[in-house]
Amino acid sequence: MAILDLRNELIEEVSAKKDFLVDLCSKLVRIPSESPTSDTREIVQMIVEFLQGIEGAEVSVHTLEEPIQNIVARIKGNGQGKRLIFNGHLDTYPVGDLSFWTVDPFGELKDGKLYGRGSSDMKGGIASYLLAFMILANYRSEWSGEIVLTLAGDEETMGVKGTKFLLDTVEEATGDAMICGDVGSPLVLRFGEKGLFWLELNAVGKPGHGAHVHKGVNAIDRLIEGISKINETLRNLPVQHDEAVRKAILTASVESEEISGKGETEVLESVTVNFGEIEGGTSPNLIPAKASARADIRLPVGTTIAQVDEKVKAIVDSIEGLSYKVLRQYEPNFSDVNHEIFSLTAGNVREIMGQNPVITMRVGASDARHYRLSKQVPTVVCGLTPYNLGGPDEYIELDELLDVAKIHLLTAFDYLRKE
Incomplete structure (x- = not known):
């Protein structure tokens, strides 16, 4: 199949699974994983069960200190090649005072939006990864190398027991490039962050x-x-x-x-x-x-x-x-914006959303810094636009969730595809 036809087929796969994606994201939001204590056991169990249903997926759980559990999952393509990482965090800010919420803080669909703590930061991004991972597993003959998910707790409190722990102890947690779907905007890609x-x-x-x-x-x-x-x-x-x-x-x-x-x-x-x-x-x-x-x-x-x-x-x-x-x-940290992961991501944002994204630094922190500082892995942050981040009535736009899933999927495919 021609590359253009194959890419269009991948886009159609995501579009056809919009309801599935929204339901998956809703299920993630319904599971509390507030930090502190960053108790990720229930959400890890749910994701592991999902991943074990994907043929050929290798799934493992890693824990430095309970109740913070972390997942590493990978699928291999058709032959040797590069390794692309999807990294994300499973913990969220606390819900806070329930009296300030006008919707269910653990997930409510209304007017094309998904409300709930962690919907934008970053369970929407996690849902996008999981869908991309599932679809790419079905097309593994068309790409080479590996796709690895590193899904961690403890991000809201520096990631020492989460992503940093995985990078220090699990060989396949690092790779040749990384996509981070943490909160932001698909129209503003981030290549680094302040110290x-x-x-x-x-x-x-x-x-x-x-x-x-x-x-x-x-x-x-x-x-x-x-x-x-x-x-x-x-x-x-x-x-x-x-x-x-x-x-x-x-x-x-x-x-x-x-x-x-x-x-x-x-x-x-x-x-x-x-x-x-x-x-x-x-x-x-x-x-x-x-x-x-x-x-x-x-x-x-x-x-x-x-x-x-x-x-x-x-x-x-x-x-x-x-x-x-x-x-x-x-320390402050950044990746080389000339690396192909940035041009591929930007190109796919342009294709899916019809707008040219910009690429800049990030004011706040993310687990992406661990990949840059510990392993020197080129890392792009491309996530959902947050609304009411950290406050009552946090939500995401469902249409943008679909767009981000397409962007993540296409970027992974383009980076790993067989010529």
């Missing part, structure tokens, strides 16, 4: 009565001074821009900000600091003995963890009674 540096700032003082401030030292005052200096210093930290990365960010700016919000471009190119937690004191009339704050610092390409750590240490050392510790960290 992360979480710190805890601790201040100690000399306690006493609030009326006798001359006899004590206020720990909160010391903490505020540290916060102020860290904010000012890091937000003005010089960035040694990678020209290729910067060009991609600026080229994509208009289209990307239509989806991700005005100001995204500036955020992608600069260090951001968010002190999101603060504690201290027991009463207004007492001088606090201690105070603490925790910050989320994001680093653009062109800065390093070492640079940020050095600046923070210098500030802390300059203020008596102040100390800090690093809670989490990883």
